[in-house]
Amino acid sequence: MGGPRSGAEVEHSQGAPGTATTRDGRELFYMRRPGAPDAPTVVFESGLAASRSYWAPAQVAVADRAPTVVYDRSGLGRSAPDGHPRTLQRLAADLGDLLDHLGPGPFVLVGHSWGGPIVRIAAAANPARIAGLVLLDHTDEACDLFFHPSVRRAEKIGQAISSLLARLGLLAFAHRDLLAPLPDDAKAEMRAEGFTVGTIRTRAAELASVVADMTALRDDPLDPLDVPVTVISAGRTSTGMNARIRAALNASHEHRAEQHRLGRHVYAPNSGHLVPTGDPELVAAEIHRMLP
Structure with a gap:
């Protein structure tokens, strides 16, 4: 427990490790790179089943302009699992607990995919400490296709395939393109921690309430924030996102x-859905726009 530790561990590409305790006693593992002390702290929120490690290229690209924090949600990476339903509100509350631990702010929150609605809800809960949002190809309730039964079927098929590959020890190989851009230390950790059976179980737990959570966001919209908000859309199709889905999702991003x-x-323009590893320099450039 406690804050970041010092020593040789600081040499890791993602910084020094630490843990934050949630309101109900779970420990969340995080890593923090130092930066200019007068800049907002940049906190990265991952997509479904993704640990802290795939943020390494973007985190390094931010360099020393600002402190940066990556973390593992409950049940992912090195964070303790959660025995309660993993609703969107609960995920956002966990992020809020991490921010409480890190200090008063201000914070720039960066969310990829399912991390997008998580950071939006966490920001809305305490807007005074938010300096900006960067949403990377995020899941958005304005995309009507998201609610189509075909998407649910695709999710179930993807979950079954991922579960099988994890049990066979082949899931990391299936995601070798995701691993390739990572620094060696983050790559080794993601290969060891990011493709386990437990990871896929956590993914299923987070998927369980996706439709209800997104319906609630659509029916009871969040108040817009009066801070810079950058939405980055992928320019290319990718697995599970054909041209029709890509066009609908990008239209929802423009609306947001x-x-x-x-x-x-x-x-x-040169990235599919995995913008954090596909174009980390663009991600860093948009973060830099929000720094003093």
């Missing part, structure tokens, strides 16, 4: 940016 007075919508 338009809801904020300081909203901005940009494309990652």
